[in-house]
Amino acid sequence: xxxxxxxxSLAFRREREATWRELEDxxxxxxxxxxxxxxxxxxxxxxxxxxxxxSSLSVARSISLDxxxxxxxxxxxxxxxxxxxxTRQRLWRQMKDFFGWKLPSTVRAAKWHxxxxxxxxxxxxxxxxxxxxxxxxxxxxxxxxxxxxxxxASSTAELHDGLYKTESGSGMLAHFAASLFxxxxxxxxxxxxxxFVAGLPTIFLLFYNGLVLGAFVALYTxxxxxxxxxxxxLPHGVTELSAVMLCGAAGLLLAHGLVFPxxxxxxxxxxxxxxxxxxxxxxxxxxxxxxxxxxxxxxxTVTSVPIRFAVAGTTAxxxxxxxxxxxxxxxxxxxxxxxxxxxxxxAKKLMPELAPxxxxxxxxxx
Amino acid sequence: xTSKLSLxxxxxxxxxxxxxxxxxxxxxxxxFTLARAGDRAGAFLLDCLIxxxxxxxxxxxxxxxxxxxxGTWLTAIIVILSFLLRHFYFVFFEVRWxxxxxxxxxxxxxxxxxxxxxxxxxxxxxxNLIRELEVWTSLQFxxxxxxxxxxxPAWASVIAxxxxxxxxxxxxxxxxxxxxxxxxxxxxxxxQPKVVLVPxxxxxxxxxxxxxxxxTAQTFTxxxxxxxxxxxxxLQVLEALLRSDSANVGHYDALRTVCxxxxxxxxxxxxxxxxxxxxxxxxxxxxxxxxxxxxxxQRREDKFARK
Numbered sequence: 001x002x003x004x005x006x007x008x009s010l011a012f013r014r015e016r017e018a019t020w021r022e023l024e025d026x027x028x029x030x031x032x033x034x035x036x037x038x039x040x041x042x043x044x045x046x047x048x049x050x051x052x053x054x055s056s057l058s059v060a061r062s063i064s065l066d067x068x069x070x071x072x073x074x075x076x077x078x079x080x081x082x083x084x085x086x087t088r089q090r091l092w093r094q095m096k097d098f099f100g101w102k103l104p105s106t107v108r109a110a111k112w113h114x115x116x117x118x119x120x121x122x123x124x125x126x127x128x129x130x131x132x133x134x135x136x137x138x139x140x141x142x143x144x145x146x147x148x149x150x151x152x153a154s155s156t157a158e159l160h161d162g163l164y165k166t167e168s169g170s171g172m173l174a175h176f177a178a179s180l181f182x183x184x185x186x187x188x189x190x191x192x193x194x195x196f197v198a199g200l201p202t203i204f205l206l207f208y209n210g211l212v213l214g215a216f217v218a219l220y221t222x223x224x225x226x227x228x229x230x231x232x233x234l235p236h237g238v239t240e241l242s243a244v245m246l247c248g249a250a251g252l253l254l255a256h257g258l259v260f261p262x263x264x265x266x267x268x269x270x271x272x273x274x275x276x277x278x279x280x281x282x283x284x285x286x287x288x289x290x291x292x293x294x295x296x297x298x299x300x301t302v303t304s305v306p307i308r309f310a311v312a313g314t315t316a317x318x319x320x321x322x323x324x325x326x327x328x329x330x331x332x333x334x335x336x337x338x339x340x341x342x343x344x345x346x347a348k349k350l351m352p353e354l355a356p357x358x359x360x361x362x363x364x365x366x
Numbered sequence: 367x368t369s370k371l372s373l374x375x376x377x378x379x380x381x382x383x384x385x386x387x388x389x390x391x392x393x394x395x396x397x398f399t400l401a402r403a404g405d406r407a408g409a410f411l412l413d414c415l416i417x418x419x420x421x422x423x424x425x426x427x428x429x430x431x432x433x434x435x436x437g438t439w440l441t442a443i444i445v446i447l448s449f450l451l452r453h454f455y456f457v458f459f460e461v462r463w464x465x466x467x468x469x470x471x472x473x474x475x476x477x478x479x480x481x482x483x484x485x486x487x488x489x490x491x492x493x494n495l496i497r498e499l500e501v502w503t504s505l506q507f508x509x510x511x512x513x514x515x516x517x518x519p520a521w522a523s524v525i526a527x528x529x530x531x532x533x534x535x536x537x538x539x540x541x542x543x544x545x546x547x548x549x550x551x552x553x554x555x556x557x558q559p560k561v562v563l564v565p566x567x568x569x570x571x572x573x574x575x576x577x578x579x580x581x582t583a584q585t586f587t588x589x590x591x592x593x594x595x596x597x598x599x600x601l602q603v604l605e606a607l608l609r610s611d612s613a614n615v616g617h618y619d620a621l622r623t624v625c626x627x628x629x630x631x632x633x634x635x636x637x638x639x640x641x642x643x644x645x646x647x648x649x650x651x652x653x654x655x656x657x658x659x660x661x662x663x664q665r666r667e668d669k670f671a672r673k
Binding site: 007008009010013017020021024027034035051054055057058062063064065066067068069072074075076077078079081082083085094098102185186189190192193194196254267268270271274275276277278279281282285289296 | 390391392394396397398442446449453461462463464465476478479480482483484485486487488489491492495496498499500503546549550551552558559560561562563564566567568569598601602605606609650653654656657660661
């Protein structure tokens with residue numbers, strides 16, 4: 001009988017088994033109670049154990065014919081992989097990253113899509129405005145019956161009161177704002193998601209949104225309430241309309257990735273644009289949240305036209321600043337890092353101080 | 367013919383069609399099995415139930431805990447909380463639990479990045495925001511068309527129904543079982559691997575199985591010639607047989623059948639009193655032989671491979 005003691009695979013297993021078991025135990029704890037519960041020591045052990053087990057798997061694949069062993073290692077590595085490469089950062093740190101850089105930067109990168117979205121809304125609004133001004137009956141076809149008593153049939157006084165009515169302290173409005181917010185954000189999320197259908201519904205939604213806006217403006221302007229309407233609309237409207245247009249831009253981005261993948265594989269391009277688009281949508285939904293707040297609280301309590309315009313101007317300035325300028329420094333840094341990564345390996349060897357740490361991906365962030 | 371049946375089942379433990387290899391950032395391929403459609407649907411239903419339960423709990427808490435004194439503000443809070451629950455339940459858990467939600471965890475499946483990188487938050491967001499379109503809108507289109515557009519013309523109904531069917535059953539129509547959200551986010555849903563390390567058969571071989579009479583115990587030796595007949599495939603089928611539960615009906619028959627086959631094939635002349643022992647010894651010898659060959663770069667895949 002060939003002495004089994006000499007089998008390399010057996011010796012290999014005996015030598016490494018303790019490491020695997022240790023990793024297995026760590027993973028079990030991490031899976032059950034969360035990675036955060038692992039102590040500092042375990043957390044530093046984890047990447048080492050993971051790498052060691054990964055190398056064990058490589059070795060086992062080349063020297064061992066024990067299928068149970070290879071399968072065990074594959075599964076263990078698979079499990080450990082989730083823990084080591086799962087989404088890792090602390091939530092607050094991710095938030096900081098997201099709002100301080102990722103969101104404005106992604107929006108900047110999609111500026112053309114946003115512009116198209118803006119143009120679509122504007123074109124629809126202008127068209128609806130002109131049409132409604134020429135014949136008020138168009139109002140019904142654009143807005144429908146949903147505009148709670150704000151139709152050409154209402155008297156000018158009613159319309160005026162609608163803009164200046166205050167219901168101080170009443171939660172009615174908060175409720176209205178909240179449901180409006182959740183309705184709006186559903187529409188916004190849909191505007192993004194329907195980008196997957198080549199963006200046609202997205203375009204339709206944007207256009208429709210513009211039509212309603214144009215018809216509204218036409219109705220109030222025709223009664224000489226133009227300025228009052230803008231004062232009523234813009235404080236929350238700046239935020240709300242930009243949010244809807246942003247979500248539209250996200251949908252267009254998705255459609256772009258799908259229909260015009262360029263030199264990349266369609267799936268790759270879809271993935272990249274889809275992720276960017278979803279970031280924009282989250283930004284849009286949060287903006288709708290803010291808009292809902294302004295609408296529910298501020299607008300119903302402040303009726304002074306100058307103050308309303310001041311608030312509108314401030315929000316506009318804020319969003320332009322935020323999406324235009326926040327995180328630009330990080331943008332530059334990322335671009336430089338990407339350029340470095342694209343450098344040929346030889347150049348990095350010559351100038352090692354330029355090369356970024358490549359093993360950084362394994363680091364378990366604390 | 368129980369033995370024959372059990373032998374057949376030992377041949378393949380998993381369908382390679384559903385196995386996906388990802389390359390870890392360290393450059394080592396790791397294999398995952400795609401989650402079955404049923405598992406995913408089950409996990410989703412579970413998550414929906416949990417969401418629903420949470421929603422009711424929130425309502426209860428708001429109505430009974432805080433009271434309805436300032437009624438409508440609370441309604442606003444409820445609306446907002448429901449919204450957050452609906453859209454961010456999945457996102458929250460998939461971010462915190464490395465690609466699992468309570469339902470997924472219960473069923474034993476997980477979300478991974480299709481390329482093997484870290485599961486990014488943006489990917490989690492993308493795959494879950496699309497759910498709105500994919501599941502809820504589709505369900506509406508399928509089941510509640512009349513609500514959305516009363517008296518819709520026939521063609522609109524047909525289109526809506528087709529939309530609903532295509533989106534809802536999309537995972538069944540592609541080889542990676544991708545939901546549209548997975549496609550956009552670049553993620554896969556895979557089975558959570560089970561990690562069990564069983565003892566090495568060669569190590570184990572030294573301990574005789576309990577039912578063997580010590581008097582009849584034998585050890586077997588094989589010549590190099592006898593060991594150069596079978597390949598890796600046969601070795602691993604034998605491994606599966608030896609590892610299969612000995613309490614199974616037909617286990618002993620299977621051992622017997624295989625033992626006879628092996629004996630004929632390798633022309634083993636000696637007497638075999640202990641079938642199990644014979645196969646274990648043969649396994650150990652065969653594995654040692656094949657592994658030694660492998661060191662020299664000769665991988666013999668199965669008995670049909672050229673020598």
